[in-house]
Amino acid sequence: MRSLILRTTALGLLPTTLLFAAYLLWRGHHLPGGGFIAGLVVGAALVVHGLAFGGAATRARFSAWLTPAAPLGLAIALASGLPAVLAGRPYLTHFHGAVPVPGHGPVAVSTALVFDLGVFLVVVGVTAALLAALAEGDDR
Amino acid sequence: MSAAVTALSLLALPFAAAGAALAVPRRLAGILALAVALTVVGLAVPWWSAVSETPLLLPFAWMPELGIDAGLRLDRLGLFFVLLIGGIGAAVAQYSRVYVAAGDARGFWPLLLAFMGAMLGLALADSLLLFFVFWELTTMASALLIAMSGGPEARRGAVRAFAITGAGGLCLLTGMILIAQQADAWTFSALAAKAGAITADPAHIPALLLMLVGVATKSAQAPFHVWLPGAMAAPAPVSAYLHSATMVKAGVLLLGRLFPIFSESPLWLPVLMAVGLTTFVVGAWNAWRSDDLKQLLAHSTVSNLGMLVAMYGIYARTGATAELVNIANHALYKSALFLLVGWLEKATGTRDFSLLDREHWIRAEPFGGALIGIGALAMAGVPLLFGFVAKEGFLIGVLGTPGPVAGLAVAAALLGAALTVGAAFKLFIGTFWGPEPPTLERGHPRKKRSVWLLAVPAVLLVPQLVGGVVPAWQVRQLAGPGAQWAGGPAFWHHFDLLLVAGLAVFAVGGALFLLRTRLARLPRLGSLIEPIDASAGVMIGLARRLGDAMQAGGTGHHAGLTLLAALAALAPGLALAVGAARSAPADVLWAQAGLAVLPAGLVIAGALAAAAVRERFTALVLAAVAGYGLALFYVLLRAPDLALTQVLVETVSLILLLLAFKRLPEPRPEPLAVGRLAIALAGGLALALLAWSAAVVTPADPAGAQQAALAEPVGHGRNAVNVILVDIRGADTLGEIAVLAVAALAAVALLAPWRGRGATPAKPEVEGGGSCDR
Numbered sequence: 001m002r003s004l005i006l007r008t009t010a011l012g013l014l015p016t017t018l019l020f021a022a023y024l025l026w027r028g029h030h031l032p033g034g035g036f037i038a039g040l041v042v043g044a045a046l047v048v049h050g051l052a053f054g055g056a057a058t059r060a061r062f063s064a065w066l067t068p069a070a071p072l073g074l075a076i077a078l079a080s081g082l083p084a085v086l087a088g089r090p091y092l093t094h095f096h097g098a099v100p101v102p103g104h105g106p107v108a109v110s111t112a113l114v115f116d117l118g119v120f121l122v123v124v125g126v127t128a129a130l131l132a133a134l135a136e137g138d139d140r
Numbered sequence: 141m142s143a144a145v146t147a148l149s150l151l152a153l154p155f156a157a158a159g160a161a162l163a164v165p166r167r168l169a170g171i172l173a174l175a176v177a178l179t180v181v182g183l184a185v186p187w188w189s190a191v192s193e194t195p196l197l198l199p200f201a202w203m204p205e206l207g208i209d210a211g212l213r214l215d216r217l218g219l220f221f222v223l224l225i226g227g228i229g230a231a232v233a234q235y236s237r238v239y240v241a242a243g244d245a246r247g248f249w250p251l252l253l254a255f256m257g258a259m260l261g262l263a264l265a266d267s268l269l270l271f272f273v274f275w276e277l278t279t280m281a282s283a284l285l286i287a288m289s290g291g292p293e294a295r296r297g298a299v300r301a302f303a304i305t306g307a308g309g310l311c312l313l314t315g316m317i318l319i320a321q322q323a324d325a326w327t328f329s330a331l332a333a334k335a336g337a338i339t340a341d342p343a344h345i346p347a348l349l350l351m352l353v354g355v356a357t358k359s360a361q362a363p364f365h366v367w368l369p370g371a372m373a374a375p376a377p378v379s380a381y382l383h384s385a386t387m388v389k390a391g392v393l394l395l396g397r398l399f400p401i402f403s404e405s406p407l408w409l410p411v412l413m414a415v416g417l418t419t420f421v422v423g424a425w426n427a428w429r430s431d432d433l434k435q436l437l438a439h440s441t442v443s444n445l446g447m448l449v450a451m452y453g454i455y456a457r458t459g460a461t462a463e464l465v466n467i468a469n470h471a472l473y474k475s476a477l478f479l480l481v482g483w484l485e486k487a488t489g490t491r492d493f494s495l496l497d498r499e500h501w502i503r504a505e506p507f508g509g510a511l512i513g514i515g516a517l518a519m520a521g522v523p524l525l526f527g528f529v530a531k532e533g534f535l536i537g538v539l540g541t542p543g544p545v546a547g548l549a550v551a552a553a554l555l556g557a558a559l560t561v562g563a564a565f566k567l568f569i570g571t572f573w574g575p576e577p578p579t580l581e582r583g584h585p586r587k588k589r590s591v592w593l594l595a596v597p598a599v600l601l602v603p604q605l606v607g608g609v610v611p612a613w614q615v616r617q618l619a620g621p622g623a624q625w626a627g628g629p630a631f632w633h634h635f636d637l638l639l640v641a642g643l644a645v646f647a648v649g650g651a652l653f654l655l656r657t658r659l660a661r662l663p664r665l666g667s668l669i670e671p672i673d674a675s676a677g678v679m680i681g682l683a684r685r686l687g688d689a690m691q692a693g694g695t696g697h698h699a700g701l702t703l704l705a706a707l708a709a710l711a712p713g714l715a716l717a718v719g720a721a722r723s724a725p726a727d728v729l730w731a732q733a734g735l736a737v738l739p740a741g742l743v744i745a746g747a748l749a750a751a752a753v754r755e756r757f758t759a760l761v762l763a764a765v766a767g768y769g770l771a772l773f774y775v776l777l778r779a780p781d782l783a784l785t786q787v788l789v790e791t792v793s794l795i796l797l798l799l800a801f802k803r804l805p806e807p808r809p810e811p812l813a814v815g816r817l818a819i820a821l822a823g824g825l826a827l828a829l830l831a832w833s834a835a836v837v838t839p840a841d842p843a844g845a846q847q848a849a850l851a852e853p854v855g856h857g858r859n860a861v862n863v864i865l866v867d868i869r870g871a872d873t874l875g876e877i878a879v880l881a882v883a884a885l886a887a888v889a890l891l892a893p894w895r896g897r898g899a900t901p902a903k904p905e906v907e908g909g910g911s912c913d914r
Contacts, residue, residue, distance in 0.1 A: 029857035032780035034865065040788035047795045070881045077874055092870045096856040110856065112866045115873075119866070122877040126884040127792060133891040134799040 010052035017045035025120050029108075035116035039123025046128055055135030066128040073121025080114040144198050146183055147212045147264055150222065153179060154257030161249040169249035170237040176253060177233050180226030180260065184219055191215050197266060197329055208326050213266035217396045220464050220618075221263035221389070228385045228475050229256050231596045235479050236377040238590035239486075247288060252381070255281035259386050262393060266327045268316045271394075275312065275358070278387050279305045285382065286374045296673075297370035303676050304367045308357025312394075315350030322347065332400040339404040348402055351394070352411060359391030359445045362419040369426075369438045376482025379434065384441050384474040389467060392445070395452045396463055403456045413541070416450025417552040419443065424559035428652060431493045433481050433567065437474065440519060440563055443556060444470045447534055450553075454537035462533055464618040468603070469530040473518040476600035477567075480512050483593040484571070489582030493570065499579065502572040509572045511597055518604045520564035520649065521557065521642075526607025526614065531557065535638060554645055561649025566656065700819050707819075707826055714826055714833075721833035736776055742769030756801055764794040781861040 021041040028034030046066075050058040081092035094115070098106035157176045161169040190196070195215030202210040233252070240248060258281055261274035279302060287298035323338050325331045331338065338344050355361070360368040371383050382388075395412075402408050423443025430436035448466055455463065485491050487505055502509045514525065521531030538553040607614035691698050746766030750759045767790035774783035847868055848860040855863035865873050 028859060028862045029855075029866075030859050032784060032859060032861075034781065034859070034862040036865075037781065037784050037788060040785070040792060043792050044788060047792065070884060074878060074881050077877060081870070081874075092874070094855075094867050094870070108856065112855070112857070112863075112870075115866050115870060116862075119873065119877055122881055126880050129884045129888050130796055131799070133888045134796060134803075 006052045010048050014045055014049055017041060017048075021045070021120075025116060026113075028116055029110075029112065035119030036123055039120045039127065042120075042124045043127030043131070046131055050131060050135055055132070058135070059132050062128065063132065066125060066132075068125075069121045070125025070129065073118045073123075073125060075118075076121065077115050077118025080111045080118060083111060143187070143196050143214055144212075146187065147198055147214060150180060150183055150260050150264065151212075151257060154253045154260060158250045158253035158257065161253055166246075166249065167237075170233065173249055173253055173256075174230055174233040174237070177226050177230035177256065180256070181223060181230065184222040184226060187214055187219055188223075191219055195329070199266075199327075202267070207324070208269060209267055210270050211266040211327050211329075212264045212270075213329060214264070217393065217463070218263040220467070221386075221393055222260060224389075224468070224471055225256060225259045225263065225386050228381060228471065228600070231475070231479070231600055232377045232381040234592055235380075235482075235596045236375075238592045239377055239482055240375060247284065251281055251285050251288070252378075255285065255382065255387070259390070262390055266329055268320055268326050268328070271328075271397075272309070272313050272316060275354075275390065276306075276309050278390060279309060279358075282371070282382050282387050285378050286371050288378075289373060289375060291373070294373035297367075297373045299676060300370050300673065301367040304357050304364050308354045308364070311350045311357075312354025315347045315352075315354065318347035318350065319344060328397045328401070335401045335404065339402060344402070344405065345407060348398075348405060348407060349411075351398065352415075355391035355394050355449070356415060357391075358394075359388050359449065360419075360442045361391075361415050361446060361449060362422045362442075365419060365423065365442045368442055369435050372432075372434045372438050376434075376478055376485070379438075380475040380478035380482075383438065384478050385471040388441065388445055389448075389471065392448045392452070392467060395449065396460070399452060399455060399460050403460075409453045409456045412453030412456075413450050413549060416446045416448070416453060417538075417549055417556070419446025420450060420556040421552050421559070422446075424556040424563065427563040428559045428566065430563075433484065433491045433493060433496075433571070434478070436493070436563055436567060437477055437481060440560065441470075441474055443560060444474065446556075451534060451537060454541070457540070457542075458537065462615070462618075465533060465615055466530050468618055469518075469526050469607070472600050472603050473515050473527060476597040477512070477515040477519070479593075479597045479600070480508065480515060483508055483589070483597070484512070485583075486589055486593065487583045487586075488578070489584075493566065496571045496574065498574040498576050500572070500574050500576060501578045504578050504580065505572075508594055509568075511594060511601060512571070513568045514601050514604060515597075516564040516568035518601075519567070520561040520646075524605075524608040526604045526611065529607060529611045529615065532638070532642075535641060539638070539641075554641060557645045558648035558652065561646055562652035562656075565650065565653035569653070570656070696813075696816060700816050703819055703823050707822060710826060710830075714829060717833035717837070718829050721836045724836045736773065739769045739772035739776065742766070742772065756807070757798060760794060760797050760801065764790050767793075779861075781859070 021038040024033035024041060025035060025038040026033075028038070046058065046062065049062075080094075083095060084093035085091050087095075092115075094110055094112040096108065096110040096112070099109050101107050153176055157172050161172055164172065187196075191214050195213050195218075197211060197213050199209050199211040202208050229252075236248070236252070255278060258274045258277035262271060262278065265271040265274060282305070283298045283302035286301055287295050319331065319338070320326050322341065322343055323331055323334050325334060357364045368383060368388065372379055374382070420443050423439050423441070423446055427436050427439035427443060430439055448470065451463070451466055452460070481491065487508060488496065488499075488501060490496065518525045518527035521527045535553060535557070538549050541549050603614065690701055743766045746762050746764075746769060750762035750766065753759045753762060768787065771783045771786040771790065774780075774786055847864050850868065851857055851860040851863040855867045857863040857867075
């Protein structure tokens with residue numbers, strides 16, 4: 001399935017999909033989206049890349065980013081609950097604030113987003129690990 | 141520095157350093173361990189005088205609804221143990237830096253630091269449950285450190301240690317829960333405040349006995365002492381730290397914590413004295429009989445632990461003011477001896493007594509020999525060393541035992557002391573003063589041995605000399621306020637029963653040493669090794685048989701069993717739900733149908749087609765079609781997050797399944813399995829009934845509505861699903877992603893043997909791998 005059309009399309013599709021995933025992650029708190037969905041979108045993008053270029057090439061290109069993704073995501077998710085403990089509240093109480101962005105107005109940020117980022121990284125890491133393990137030595 | 145900050149940093153520092161030691165090179169990790177141990181001592185020393193009189197309690201609320209807290213305490217016993225752990229830890233760290241070979245396992249320094257942190261947690265914990273957590277952590281660290289040197293002997297020793305101390309830990313937990321329920325108190329200090337009421341009620345006896353079983357397993361009391369000699373497979377510094385100075389003393393620490401609570405109990409004195417004296421004699425006998433010097437020290441440690449346990453029985457009569465004297469004495473000289481045996485092994489090339497007995501080593505290694513001599517004489521309790529003071533205290537205590545069994549107790553104590561003297565002479569005189577010249581080429585040359593191998597034990601033995609010459613001063617430092625010591629500790633009182641007993645002990649011990657070759661045929665005592673190994677083997681065999689029954693036979697067999705179990709668990713709830721649904725009005729279901737007929741048709745068509753088609757890949761794609769139909773359902777129910785997730789999960793799963801199925805061999809055509817068909821139909825029917833009753837029965841207050849209402853005000857988000865996932869039920873999500881990560885890890889590990897072998901392996905080497913697609 002190493003067709004030229006697929007390869008070109010996949011290469012063009014990849015950055016757009018990643019951007020879309022980031023967008024889904026960002027807006028998850030107010031509109032449909034969130035960490036799980038964004039992570040799965042990135043997983044689908046990896047599948048397309050693998051279909052176009054083969055498992056070995058995909059792994060060679062992305063493994064440096066994706067191997068530590070799952071543990072890193074877990075660590076981030078665990079850490080996002082710690083500011084609450086330091087402030088004397090129960091673990092995983094989320095704090096919400098607003099960061100003023102010039103020319104746009106206040107942008108809402110919160111530790112919930114950090115937690116969602118952790119979830120996102122875990123899902124990306126898990127999908128990538130399973131794909132890499134199954135697609136090894138494969139021509140598809 | 142406040143007490144709370146000190147306590148927390150004492151706990152956090154070793155664990156943080158253990159994490160760091162995983163990443164840094166070995167040399168740096170050794171220096172880090174030394175620094176951490178010295179810091180622990182430095183943090184603890186300023187608090188010694190402050191807590192001498194009254195303990196300092198630091199409560200931390202953990203689950204206030206259940207009354208459980210994670211409190212810490214700083215008191216004499218705990219702070220003494222902190223100093224012991226830190227001080228001997230520093231000595232062991234420095235020794236290990238020059239002893240543990242560069243090629244040894246990478247896990248040494250992180251495990252040692254983690255163990256140090258767990259022991260510190262034991263010393264500082266006031267809460268019962270926190271104490272238990274650290275207790276189990278020391279068990280795990282100890283087993284891992286024993287197994288570290290590799291080889292079947294080390295692994296057997298580690299499994300044995302883990303089995304015995306782990307079982308003891310479970311008894312301890314049960315006892316703790318029983319007593320906490322009885323007294324409604326979850327900390328040692330709260331229990332101590334209610335001591336009178338607890339011991340007056342006979343219901344405390346099972347709890348006390350269970351906790352004493354925990355003590356006996358951890359501190360290697362007879363008959364559970366068999367794990368300690370097996371633990372000697374670990375390198376010398378590990379034996380010195382864990383199995384002589386700190387971990388085995390954890391049981392004694394627990395006795396110290398239980399003493400204010402249970403000393404009035406009628407069971408305390410008899411049980412502890414019986415167990416302790418039996419262990420004292422058994423350990424001393426085995427020590428005297430040992431031919432391997434490290435085993436000799438291990439059995440002697442068992443014997444000394446018996447003495448410490450018996451002392452706690454005696455304290456019920458006399459008060460526990462002198463508890464630290466005995467603990468300090470034993471920890472210091474025994475750890476020094478273990479380190480010295482490690483040096484001896486390097487210097488002479490062997491630990492076997494039958495070889496060393498014949499060789500004359502004292503002129504070749506005078507300094508090392510002198511140090512071992514001091515340690516051995518301290519073990520024997522010779523005057524002018526601190527060991528004598530401790531042994532005297534023990535004999536005085538036993539001699540004062542009232543009651544009919546006093547004679548038996550005294551005889552046991554004297555016999556054990558005599559055997560210990562025999563073992564000590566074996567260690568010193570037998571090893572160094574043989575008739576033949578030494579075989580120098582068997583050991584490492586002197587230039588290659590670091591000076592620290594002798595310097596560290598020398599430092600540890602200094603308190604023995606100090607305490608021997610000025611015992612009153614040393615005892616005053618260690619003993620609690622108001623300590624009673626008849627006539628003051630000294631090495632000469634007057635000609636009395638005690639002196640006669642002491643001289644008799646030395647005479648008998650000397651005779652036993654001189655007759656050692658004549659008496660070499662006598663057996664060792666009290667070995668429960670075969671039954672314990674056998675029961676461990678039985679459990680492992682049972683687990684293997686269960687695994688074979690459940691998992692061998694292919695995916696279909698395993699899935700069928702899982703589905704059956706799920707249906708059995710679901711049955712009662714399903715019966716209730718169907719009963720409630722049948723009383724609902726009949727036309728509610730059809731009124732809701734509307735457009736849902738379309739995706740329903742898609743799901744049904746896809747599922748039936750997938751079941752009917754023979755070709756694997758087509759079946760997978762048709763199953764995915766059913767999944768997409770389900771996503772359409774979610775769209776109709778106005779759940780965009782669910783629909784998105786369903787579509788994405790279905791796509792990624794389809795790809796993963798296609799990739800996985802590519803590797804499997806072609807399935808053999810086989811007849812229809814009626815049993816599996818029945819299970820599948822039953823499963824489908826159960827879920828259909830569940831869905832029907834869920835659609836028809838509308839509860840008065842749906843669970844989701846409250847949480848959805850909270851989304852905006854509390855969670856500051858308009859997407860209720862995401863707010864629930866991330867904020868309101870965030871802990872659940874944390875657990876789920878942890879499970880995901882572990883599952884991926886397991887999948888990668890399981891798929892590893894199939895790597896790089898192309899599409900269809902001819903003969904898979906993984907067990908049961910070929911029948912995965914039946």
